[in-house]
Amino acid sequence: MAAIKRRRAALTVRQLVEDYLTHQLTRPVTQVSTRHHLAPLLAMFGGWQARRVGARQVQDFLAAQRDQGVMLTTATHRARLLRTVFSWGVETGRLQASLLAGMRLPRPKARRIEPPTRAEALRMYKVAAPHVRRVIVLGMAAGPRIGPSELFRLRWIDVDLVAAEMHMPNASKGAREDSRLVPIRDDVLPLMRLWAQEDASIGCPWVINWHGRQVRCIGHAWHQARKAAGIARRITPYSLRHAMPTEALEHGADVQAVAEVMGHADPTMLLRVYQHSRYRLRKKAVNAAPGLGIKIKKNE
Incomplete structure (x- = not known):
């Protein structure tokens, strides 16, 4: 039991994401898309212990995305993906708890693209x-x-x-x-x-x-x-x-x-x-x- 607790405590965000991509996503096209969207988050928090990443870190990420000119729709989608990964980590016993559980994210207005004539x-x-x-x-x-x-x-x-x-x-x-x-x-x-x-x-x-x-x-x-x-x-x-x-x-x-x-x-x-x-x-x-x-x- 002590060894399991130590593994949970030491698990990094990058390790958790790799586990999720390998064991949860079976379709290659979905893996590629998910990896692409999680890459900016891993660049910021990949080395962090997953148990320490919470709403404050996600807010910092959203602010950084805004400064880089990334649309709020895209940035929010990426944050939701991370929350999903953390929830999966709890469900599979990799994490004891997720600080992202129940985290509220902004709801950007959908941009309608006029279809081609x-x-x-x-x-x-x-x-x-x-x-x-x-x-x-x-x-x-x-x-x-x-x-x-x-x-x-x-x-x-x-x-x-x-x-x-x-x-x-x-x-x-x-x-x-x-x-x-x-x-x-x-x-x-x-x-x-x-x-x-x-x-x-x-x-x-x-x-x-x-x-x-x-x-x-x-x-x-x-x-x-x-x-x-x-x-x-x-x-x-x-x-x-x-x-x-x-x-x-x-x-x-x-x-x-x-x-x-x-x-x-x-x-x-x-x-x-x-x-x-x-x-x-x-x-x-x-x-x-x-x-x-x-x-x-x-x-x-």
């Missing part, structure tokens, strides 16, 4: 690398999660070009099924047939691929395309998932049907998060109901 998406498509072109087309057409959780896992065996439908993999977010049935747009079907022929010739099973290899990230290629298209404002690959319901609902699509295509059990999520109100929609909204019928007389 069809014109912007087309400009990017014209200058993008082939694999990014496919992401743009399927992102705008079907609204999948852009990344290894969904779109990058889509294989040709999941696609039925005769029935014009695909079984899009579902992200691990409480979905009951491994995939969902998504119809392929009529104007996208010829493109997908061409892609299927190209990939069959090299024996590639992945719909999104780079020279036959499965794609894990498109960040660099995406931003190259955005700059080459002359788009200065911030647009991320995930913005395509926002664009699809915005465009679909604007043109009268059924909310429930759009939610099913996107893999949402709750259709109200679309209205809360994904449907971005553009100016022409706002103008249409204020003119939708009959007015008061007030007529201005010439003498007034």
